[in-house]
Amino acid sequence: xxxxxxxxxxxxxxxxxxxxxxxxxxxxxxxxxxxxxxxxxxxxxxxxxxxxxxxxxxxxxxxxxxxxxxxxxxxxxxxxxxxxxxxxxxxxxxxxxxxxxxxxxxxxxxxxxxxxxxxxxxxxxxxxxxxxxxxxxxxxxxxxxxxxxxxxxxxxxxxxxxxxxxxxxxxxxxxxxxxxxxxxxxxxxxxxxxxxxxxxxxxxxxxxxxxxxxxxxxxxxxxxxxxxxxxxxxxxxxxxxxxxxxxxxxxxxxxxxxxxxxxxxxxxxxxxxxx
Amino acid sequence: xxxxxxxxxxxxxxxxxxxxxxxxxxxxxxxxxxxxxxxxxxxxxxxxxxxxxxxxxxxxxxxxxxxxxxxxxxxxxxxxxxxxxxxxxxxxxxxxxxxxxxxxxxxxxxxxxxxxxxxxxxxxxxxxxxxxxxxxxxxxxxxxxxxxxxxxxxxxxxxxxxxxxxxxxxxxxxxxxxxxxxxxxxxxxxxxxxxxxxxxxxxxxxxxxxxxxxxxxxxxxxxxxxxxxxxxxxxxxxxxxxxxxxxxxxxxxxxxxx
Numbered sequence: 355x356x357x358x359x360x361x362x363x364x365x366x367x368x369x370x371x372x373x374x375x376x377x378x379x380x381x382x383x384x385x386x387x388x389x390x391x392x393x394x395x396x397x398x399x400x401x402x403x404x405x406x407x408x409x410x411x412x413x414x415x416x417x418x419x420x421x422x423x424x425x426x427x428x429x430x431x432x433x434x435x436x437x438x439x440x441x442x443x444x445x446x447x448x449x450x451x452x453x454x455x456x457x458x459x460x461x462x463x464x465x466x467x468x469x470x471x472x473x474x475x476x477x478x479x480x481x482x483x484x485x486x487x488x489x490x491x492x493x494x495x496x497x498x499x500x501x502x503x504x505x506x507x508x509x510x511x512x513x514x515x516x517x518x519x520x521x522x523x524x525x526x527x528x529x530x531x532x533x534x535x536x537x538x539x540x541x542x543x544x545x546x547x548x549x550x551x552x553x554x555x556x557x558x559x560x561x562x563x564x565x566x567x568x569x570x571x572x573x574x575x576x577x578x579x580x581x582x583x584x585x586x587x588x589x590x591x592x593x594x595x596x597x598x599x600x601x602x603x604x605x606x607x608x609x610x611x612x613x614x615x616x617x618x619x620x621x622x623x624x625x626x627x628x629x
Numbered sequence: 630x631x632x633x634x635x636x637x638x639x640x641x642x643x644x645x646x647x648x649x650x651x652x653x654x655x656x657x658x659x660x661x662x663x664x665x666x667x668x669x670x671x672x673x674x675x676x677x678x679x680x681x682x683x684x685x686x687x688x689x690x691x692x693x694x695x696x697x698x699x700x701x702x703x704x705x706x707x708x709x710x711x712x713x714x715x716x717x718x719x720x721x722x723x724x725x726x727x728x729x730x731x732x733x734x735x736x737x738x739x740x741x742x743x744x745x746x747x748x749x750x751x752x753x754x755x756x757x758x759x760x761x762x763x764x765x766x767x768x769x770x771x772x773x774x775x776x777x778x779x780x781x782x783x784x785x786x787x788x789x790x791x792x793x794x795x796x797x798x799x800x801x802x803x804x805x806x807x808x809x810x811x812x813x814x815x816x817x818x819x820x821x822x823x824x825x826x827x828x829x830x831x832x833x834x835x836x837x838x839x840x841x842x843x844x845x846x847x848x849x850x851x852x853x854x855x856x857x858x859x860x861x862x863x864x865x866x867x868x869x870x871x872x873x874x875x876x877x878x879x880x881x882x883x884x885x886x887x
Contacts, residue, residue, distance in 0.1 A: 380680055380681075380694075380695050380709050381680060381693045381694060381695025381696065382680075382695050382697070382700075405709070406757075425755065426755060426756055426757060427754050427755050427756065427757035427758075428752075428754050428755055429753075429754030429755075431656060431692065431693030431694060431695075432656050432657065432691075432692035432693050433692075435752075435754070436754075439752070440751075440752045443749065443752045444749060444750075444751075444752055455741075455755055455756075456756070457756040457757070457758070457759070457760040457761055458679060458709070458713060458756065458757050458758040458761075459713040459717065459718065459758065459760070459761040460761075462709050462710040462712070462713045462714070463710065463713065463714065465710060466710040466714070477714075477718065477761075478718055478761070478764070478765070479760065479761055480760055480761075481764045481790060481802050481804060482737075482764070482787070482790030482793060482798055482799065482802055483756070483760045483787060483788060483789060483790060484741075484746075484786055484787045484788070485741070485756060485760060485788065488746045503803075532697065532700050532706070533680045533681060533682065533695045533697075533699070533700050533706055534681065534706065534707075534708050534709075535680070535681070535695070535708065535709050536708065536709040536710060538708065539708075539710055566708075587697055589697055589700065593697060594692070594693070594696060594697065596692045596693075596881045597881070599692065599693070
């Protein structure tokens with residue numbers, strides 16, 4: 355059963371240096387507050403797993419949290435590059451970053467395989483693509499029934515997955531509605547899991563709906579984190595801050611400006627209790 | 630009436646879509662073209678975005694692939710694994726719209742790196758959905774701005790298969806999908822030769838010369854036996870596109886993508 359904890363306690367208890375960590379959410383419900391807490395707690399040497407690293411992993415990579423990145427599309431959607439990711443890959447700043455690169459289809463299949471307890475995912479993938487030549491974990495397998503050549507990738511099994519959701523009830527059951535992404539698979543494939551939520555309510559109100567519900571017994575912790583997906587969005591609560599996604603380009607382009615932004619907004623925000 | 634080269638490109642791409650198409654839409658130029666088609670000659674065109682939104686009818690262009698606008702205007706929304714497993718790999722999508730940093734004469738695309746993979750000069754975003762979109766959709770349309778850095782003799786990296794490095798690999802891999810059948814740029818439209826699969830110019834946009842295309846293409850580009858002029862954008866097409874871009878700019882509080 356999930357314990358209802360503060361965000362800092364949930365991260366301190368369940369995210370450890372050296373872990374393979376998935377912070378999922380496909381454009382929608384990206385767990386920024388949890389990622390920022392990981393930065394503040396100085397958790398490091400992480401293998402970061404996410405289909406779309408987005409601004410949250412750009413920030414974590416720029417802060418030196420990551421040793422490796424597993425991903426399938428590393429851009430700032432509709433804007434351009436993730437400059438901290440590029441600086442790490444192209445110039446090794448602030449530390450070299452190993453990458454394991456996939457396609458969206460392969461990562462989605464690999465999370466589903468992890469959730470299903472399978473060792474690998476089988477797909478029609480990477481045909482004719484050079485990605486298979488640069489990623490040794492992309493292999494071929496022959497269908498034993500038809501002889502068709504198929505692609506296999508290892509199942510994704512994060513040590514810990516963190517997702518953000520609209521709400522939880524007091525028993526720690528968690529509801530996700532809207533663009534539901536890959537969060538269910540990311541939670542069910544993980545060894546440990548934490549959900550941050552916009553609010554904790556008496557009744558999830560899910561009777562008769564088909565919104566995704568993660569039962570309390572699939573989670574280790576639920577933490578209240580209102581606004582925890584900003585600058586991405588939480589459907590029914592707030593919109594995506596497209597202006598910030600655009601502004602991030604200039605902030606992240608420059609190492610000094612990035613570091614100042616992290617110090618002022620994440621590590622030592624004005625008015626925050628932490629010194 | 631006057632128009633920009635970008636407007637011509639978006640209009641020409643939109644015209645390729647029909648009411649019978651089920652289209653997998655990428656962000657940027659493809660998104661503008663697909664929604665323009667839906668707002669003009671193809672009102673029953675079905676749009677699918679990889680965030681899982683099926684039959685979405687956005688009022689403004691999304692900045693990202695998973696904007697709330699797409700969910701709110703969709704018939705239904707499925708998970709990302711379901712999107713790629715049942716809907717894309719399952720063969721339900723007729724047209725995929727792709728772009729990239731580089732394209733070659735056989736419609737192969739690079740969206741991974743400029744320079745070597747191990748020590749890239751420029752690290753690009755990567756595949757996203759493109760690698761399997763290019764093999765699973767019944768056919769592929771490519772939309773890209775023309776230029777020598779993007780229309781290249783040899784890709785730095787082959788992310789998404791077109792007709793293959795020699796134009797023959799697609800068939801050799803046993804793929805039954807058609808692959809790239811149209812390239813639309815800000816200068817011209819191109820179709821593959823039926824036998825060699827090499828793309829050749831079939832129409833030049835109004836005011837564009839064959840020399841301008843040659844100068845902006847990194848290989849000795851071929852022209853079809855008969856090259857026509859792309860029909861100019863109509864007032865209806867331009868009006869719908871400009872209204873869409875204006876609504877989008879207002880909604881995002883930023884300059885609209887073209």
